[in-house]
Amino acid sequence: MESRIERIKKQLHTAGYKLTPQREATVRVLLEHEEDHLSAEDVYLLVKEKSPEIGLATVYRTLELLTELKIVDKINFGDGVSRYDLRKEGAAHFHHHLVCIECGAVDEIQEDLLEDVEAIVERDWNFKIKDHRLTFHGICYRCQEKEQKEEHE
Amino acid sequence: MESRIERIKKQLHTAGYKLTPQREATVRVLLEHEEDHLSAEDVYLLVKEKSPEIGLATVYRTLELLTELKIVDKINFGDGVSRYDLRKEGAAHFHHHLVCIECGAVDEIQEDLLEDVEAIVERDWNFKIKDHRLTFHGICYRCQEKEQKEEHE
DNA sequence: TTTCTTGCAAAGAGTTTGCAGCTTC
DNA sequence: GAAGCTGCAAACTCTTTGCAAGAAA
Numbered sequence: 231m232e233s234r235i236e237r238i239k240k241q242l243h244t245a246g247y248k249l250t251p252q253r254e255a256t257v258r259v260l261l262e263h264e265e266d267h268l269s270a271e272d273v274y275l276l277v278k279e280k281s282p283e284i285g286l287a288t289v290y291r292t293l294e295l296l297t298e299l300k301i302v303d304k305i306n307f308g309d310g311v312s313r314y315d316l317r318k319e320g321a322a323h324f325h326h327h328l329v330c331i332e333c334g335a336v337d338e339i340q341e342d343l344l345e346d347v348e349a350i351v352e353r354d355w356n357f358k359i360k361d362h363r364l365t366f367h368g369i370c371y372r373c374q375e376k377e378q379k380e381e382h383e
Numbered sequence: 384m385e386s387r388i389e390r391i392k393k394q395l396h397t398a399g400y401k402l403t404p405q406r407e408a409t410v411r412v413l414l415e416h417e418e419d420h421l422s423a424e425d426v427y428l429l430v431k432e433k434s435p436e437i438g439l440a441t442v443y444r445t446l447e448l449l450t451e452l453k454i455v456d457k458i459n460f461g462d463g464v465s466r467y468d469l470r471k472e473g474a475a476h477f478h479h480h481l482v483c484i485e486c487g488a489v490d491e492i493q494e495d496l497l498e499d500v501e502a503i504v505e506r507d508w509n510f511k512i513k514d515h516r517l518t519f520h521g522i523c524y525r526c527q528e529k530e531q532k533e534e535h536e
Numbered sequence: 537t538t539t540c541t542t543g544c545a546a547a548g549a550g551t552t553t554g555c556a557g558c559t560t561c
Numbered sequence: 562g563a564a565g566c567t568g569c570a571a572a573c574t575c576t577t578t579g580c581a582a583g584a585a586a
Binding site for chain 1: 565566567568569570575576
């Protein structure tokens with residue numbers, strides 16, 4: 231089976247770009263941290279571990295490129311930093327996020343959940359939806375458990 | 384009937400803050416532009432028209448304060464600027480946005496629409512929701528009409 | 537007087553850009 | 562050798578902060 235990296239390489243080529251060593255290193259870091267929501271700086275530091283010669287600007291340029299090609303999604307949880315999230319392959323839409331206001335953890339929801347809502351919006355607001363961003367802010371299950379434990383003490 | 388400004392004044396007092404002339408001018412601008420999604424800079428320029436002596440830092444501090452007191456909501460559409468949106472009075476939750484990728488217009492959806500989705504998330508992900516952000520990116524009705532017209536030419 | 541608030545300027549954080557040099561085809 | 566790509570440093574944008582002066586209780 232063709233690897234994920236290979237497919238991304240093809241996507242780049244189709245769009246007229248090369249998969250340079252720096253770009254590959256960046257993509258690999260993203261692949262190894264699929265569950266996380268890394269900032270450009272985070273990605274930079276991780277890439278640097280294996281390819282110390284890389285520059286921060288290159289990471290930014292690569293992330294911008296990948297965003298353009300819809301290989302990654304750029305998200306912003308309101309803390310002033312952009313974060314980059316690899317799109318699940320074949321995902322028709324962007325997944326949702328649960329941001330914990332206690333511990334800062336970010337969990338993902340891969341399920342769509344918005345089908346009905348989108349149908350309503352398209353019909354009642356006459357808006358042709360291309361993409362969406364849905365983030366819930368609240369308390370994650372870990373912090374809820376922690377609180378319950380503390381109450382019993 | 385008590386005015387909106389009066390109620391905000393009380394909210395500030397309750398929290399131990401004063402409604403200074405600068406803060407009042409800032410709030411008035413927000414009230415006069417309830418439908419818009421102004422950046423701090425936008426607010427600053429509008430406040431400056433009537434109160435030229437105000438400083439940008441004061442506007443930032445006031446907006447931060449109002450955000451803290453949940454009088455305004457700070458939102459980020461991914462363009463690198465924070466925008467500030469007066470909460471509808473009595474609104475239990477934050478309203479949603481439709482961002483047009485053609486013309487950049489931002490429309491609001493006051494309807495909740497997420498009740499069912501939130502119930503599922505609370506139950507299946509065991510996440511206690513406190514707030515949410517939902518933004519659709521797509522093509523607004525104005526741009527759709529424009530496109531249709533152009534096709535007929 | 538004491539506390540809060542302000543304006544200004546400087547600093548800070550995150551991101552983008554100009555450019556000379558290096559690869560790659 | 563033309564085109565694309567990179568690293569570095571400088572520039573830029575948005576936002577926050579330190580501080581002395583001002584306003585309010």
